[in-house]
Amino acid sequence: MESSPDLDPNKDDLPLCANTNHMLVRHYVLDLAVYIQRKVIAGSIVLFLEPGLGSSKQCESGCASNTQDQSQVSTKHDINSPITPEHKRLIPPEEPPYLIGGMDVGSEDESEEFTLVLDCCDLVVSRVEELDVTTVLDLKKLDVNEQDVYAGLVQRLVSMPSSCWRTQHELYLQCSRSSNIVNTQPLQFHMDRWSLQIRKKGVRTPHDFPCAVRIWYETKPTGGSVRWTKDQDGRCCVYTMGSPINNRALFPCQEPPVAMSTWQACVRAPCDFTVLMSGENQAFPEPAETGFQQWDYYVTMPMPASTFTIAVGQWLEAEVKVTNYVDDKLSLPLDSGDEEYICSHMDYPCRFMVGPARVQTVIPHRVFAPSCHLQKAQDMVLPLLPLCLTAAHSVLGVHPFPRLDVLIVPSGFSSLGMASPHIVFLSQSVLTGERNLCGARLCHEIAHSWFGLAIGARDWTEEWISEGFATYLEDVFWSHVQKLGCREAEEQRQLKALLRWRRLSDELQNSEEELQVLRPNKENTGEVSESGASVVKHALNPEKPFMQVHYLKGYFLLKFLADQIGEEKFLQFFKVFVGKFHGQLILSQDFLQMLLDAFPAMSSQGIALETIFSDWLDTPEMPEWLRDECSEWLRTPAVQEVKGEVAKWIHFSGSGGKGSKRKRAGPKVNFKELNPEQLVLLLEFLLEECNLSASTLRLLQSTYNLQAQDAEVKHRWCELAVKHKHTAAYRDVELFLIHDQAMGVYLYGELMVQEDARQQALARRCLSIIKDDMDQSARTVVEEMIL
Ligand SMILES: [Zn+2]
Numbered sequence: 001m002e003s004s005p006d007l008d009p010n011k012d013d014l015p016l017c018a019n020t021n022h023m024l025v026r027h028y029v030l031d032l033a034v035y036i037q038r039k040v041i042a043g044s045i046v047l048f049l050e051p052g053l054g055s056s057k058q059c060e061s062g063c064a065s066n067t068q069d070q071s072q073v074s075t076k077h078d079i080n081s082p083i084t085p086e087h088k089r090l091i092p093p094e095e096p097p098y099l100i101g102g103m104d105v106g107s108e109d110e111s112e113e114f115t116l117v118l119d120c121c122d123l124v125v126s127r128v129e130e131l132d133v134t135t136v137l138d139l140k141k142l143d144v145n146e147q148d149v150y151a152g153l154v155q156r157l158v159s160m161p162s163s164c165w166r167t168q169h170e171l172y173l174q175c176s177r178s179s180n181i182v183n184t185q186p187l188q189f190h191m192d193r194w195s196l197q198i199r200k201k202g203v204r205t206p207h208d209f210p211c212a213v214r215i216w217y218e219t220k221p222t223g224g225s226v227r228w229t230k231d232q233d234g235r236c237c238v239y240t241m242g243s244p245i246n247n248r249a250l251f252p253c254q255e256p257p258v259a260m261s262t263w264q265a266c267v268r269a270p271c272d273f274t275v276l277m278s279g280e281n282q283a284f285p286e287p288a289e290t291g292f293q294q295w296d297y298y299v300t301m302p303m304p305a306s307t308f309t310i311a312v313g314q315w316l317e318a319e320v321k322v323t324n325y326v327d328d329k330l331s332l333p334l335d336s337g338d339e340e341y342i343c344s345h346m347d348y349p350c351r352f353m354v355g356p357a358r359v360q361t362v363i364p365h366r367v368f369a370p371s372c373h374l375q376k377a378q379d380m381v382l383p384l385l386p387l388c389l390t391a392a393h394s395v396l397g398v399h400p401f402p403r404l405d406v407l408i409v410p411s412g413f414s415s416l417g418m419a420s421p422h423i424v425f426l427s428q429s430v431l432t433g434e435r436n437l438c439g440a441r442l443c444h445e446i447a448h449s450w451f452g453l454a455i456g457a458r459d460w461t462e463e464w465i466s467e468g469f470a471t472y473l474e475d476v477f478w479s480h481v482q483k484l485g486c487r488e489a490e491e492q493r494q495l496k497a498l499l500r501w502r503r504l505s506d507e508l509q510n511s512e513e514e515l516q517v518l519r520p521n522k523e524n525t526g527e528v529s530e531s532g533a534s535v536v537k538h539a540l541n542p543e544k545p546f547m548q549v550h551y552l553k554g555y556f557l558l559k560f561l562a563d564q565i566g567e568e569k570f571l572q573f574f575k576v577f578v579g580k581f582h583g584q585l586i587l588s589q590d591f592l593q594m595l596l597d598a599f600p601a602m603s604s605q606g607i608a609l610e611t612i613f614s615d616w617l618d619t620p621e622m623p624e625w626l627r628d629e630c631s632e633w634l635r636t637p638a639v640q641e642v643k644g645e646v647a648k649w650i651h652f653s654g655s656g657g658k659g660s661k662r663k664r665a666g667p668k669v670n671f672k673e674l675n676p677e678q679l680v681l682l683l684e685f686l687l688e689e690c691n692l693s694a695s696t697l698r699l700l701q702s703t704y705n706l707q708a709q710d711a712e713v714k715h716r717w718c719e720l721a722v723k724h725k726h727t728a729a730y731r732d733v734e735l736f737l738i739h740d741q742a743m744g745v746y747l748y749g750e751l752m753v754q755e756d757a758r759q760q761a762l763a764r765r766c767l768s769i770i771k772d773d774m775d776q777s778a779r780t781v782v783e784e785m786i787l
Contacts, residue, residue, distance in 0.1 A: 133157075
């Protein structure tokens with residue numbers, strides 16, 4: 001792969017090295033122990049492999065076969081990829097194997113050998129071995145007639161129908177625990193920065209390569225995707241924080257999203273620790289070796305390895321005091337089938353096909369937090385969850401996943417939330433203030449169950465497919481939860497649109513153009529090299545995690561499309577789209593083309609795939625529609641109300657500055673009550689003022705009780721305090737930087753640019769307090785600003 005012209009990563013690009021076209025992992029069995037003192041996770045992983053479609057086919061004309069077309073709709077594939085000499089050496093399966101009885105026949109040249117490439121970094125691999133599954137008695141019962149007994153057994157195992165998944169999992173487990181290995185000689189392996197390469201001496205083709213491989217390894221305390229840190233109670237914990245390098249520092253895996261696989265994991269941790277994972281079952285700990293408990297999780301739905309998630313800490317579960325919802329629909333007879341689904345995905349036990357699952361509005365859910373946040377999590381998150389889940393179900397239908405855990409993650413977590421199958425990580429920043437921020441964020445993360453997880457992006461650079469959709473749906477779900485009337489809902493949406501528009505224009509002015517494009521690979525999107533490897537553009541750029549352009553521009557594109565069609569029809573279409581594409585990976589055009597086909601009237605308004613690409617997805621800067629549209633949002637009554645209040649404050653400040661007699665009259669101004677989103681806008685407008693008196697800022701603070709508001713409000717308040725050197729609020733700024741790390745990154749920059757000694761000292765002090773707990777890329781960005 002070193003010679004492939006497709007792979008020329010600059011330092012910001014992440015290589016996805018795995019040669020998924022040659023060999024595909026179908027199932028992982030992880031057997032791991034968490035060693036808190038050493039900050040290491042150690043054990044083994046067994047990979048059940050199947051030769052990829054590209055491993056044997058080479059059509060007569062010499063073109064590489066289309067190996068990737070799993071979604072059956074996206075037509076882009078690797079027909080243009082060059083045929084490397086290595087590819088020409090691939091031997092069709094019907095030819096006799098070159099390796100007999102482990103003896104090296106004929107080939108001394110290692111470069112002739114087939115290499116299994118796995119994505120991997122920061123791991124210490126000690127041994128790689130080929131499992132002998134022929135000794136697993138139950139497996140032998142699977143009727144196999146093929147001559148190649150060994151490969152035949154594993155092939156039979158991985159292709160068992162989903163109705164037999166329990167038997168299949170049991171067999172996977174038995175195989176993975178087999179102590180018998182083929183030959184006593186381990187497989188050869190080599191590691192470089194991003195990958196683990198495995199060979200078997202003399203084996204030249206994927207078809208002759210072992211189908212069950214065990215890798216013994218351990219993680220490193222500073223591994224790039226496994227975060228060891230302290231929770232808010234000061235106790236050690238570890239979690240996968242959704243790093244750009246995904247899970248390759250947790251286990252060797254195939255990262256390209258097309259490598260969808262299932263997994264089972266047995267994780268042992270000290271008895272006082274709770275192991276949460278993205279498995280579909282609620283695991284209950286079983287006693288293991290002294291001082292340890294064992295947690296077993298699994299999934300039956302094949303997913304990209306990047307969605308695997310684990311969090312181990314002394315989390316406590318928030319208690320359900322009263323059942324505040326009645327899932328009455330469960331008792332209803334199956335509806336007459338107004339939602340007809342046809343599953344087009346690989347075979348797995350799909351909830352879309354199960355009557356009771358389809359009408360389940362609220363899936364089982366739990367909330368976990370460190371003890372100091374348990375009460376807040378219980379009061380804030382727990383009552384919201386069933387409401388948000390119900391709203392999501394009423395808009396999109398079937399929950400794709402059977403359960404949900406929510407974990408309040410350590411303060412160094414770099415965003416407000418992150419969704420994985422069956423588990424959502426939530427920042428402590430959503431726990432303060434009114435419920436709006438928390439509720440909207442939960443809606444956002446729940447929306448990812450459909451967009452981002454059940455339907456994933458086939459090309460990771462098209463992040464808008466998950467983030468734009470979740471941002472758009474967050475508003476839809478949240479107005480359902482609040483039971484707003486049409487007019488109120490519309491007003492709230494317009495206010496939010498305006499806030500997002502302001503954020504987007506700010507970001508577009510202050511970022512590299514290259515990072516502003518939603519479909520960076522343009523017409524080459526989804527293409528991979530002959531082996532299946534590719535690079536993810538800009539994935540490692542440290543600024544990228546703090547950019548919102550995919551969320552915001554993506555959201556506005558959907559809003560634009562909804563405006564053309566009408567929201568009701570648009571959301572109805574979402575349901576149909578989900579019905580067709582769940583369990584599959586998509587490219588932008590899969591959604592857009594289906595939409596354009598469903599609403600042919602759009603083309604008469606000049607809206608076509610090409611124009612959407614050129615206006616929205618393939619170019620930087622603000623799309624034209626948005627430039628005009630924001631003036632309408634400014635006229636919304638909720639926004640007008642804010643403007644009225646802003647005028648009062650400016651007047652107050654002006655008069656307050658003039659004389660002390662007038663100043664006393666000031667506090668009698670009648671300020672209207674504003675909701676949290678309005679407050680954010682009010683503070684943003686006030687941020688545009690050059691002069692605001694100290695008494696104005698004091699009154700502002702006490703009028704709205706700003707330090708007790710949600711993190712979005714507090715953020716603007718801190719910006720105001722910094723801008724006007726309002727020393728009375730410096731404590732608020734300090735607390736915000738320490739407790740709201742997901743949002744405070746750019747506040748450091750603002751503290752530094754004013755060249756005020758006291759502000760700079762504050763920034764440095766906060767950094768020194770939290771630097772060890774901070775997210776690595778946040779720390780890099782902040783240190784660059786400060787040092
Ligand atoms: Zn299905």
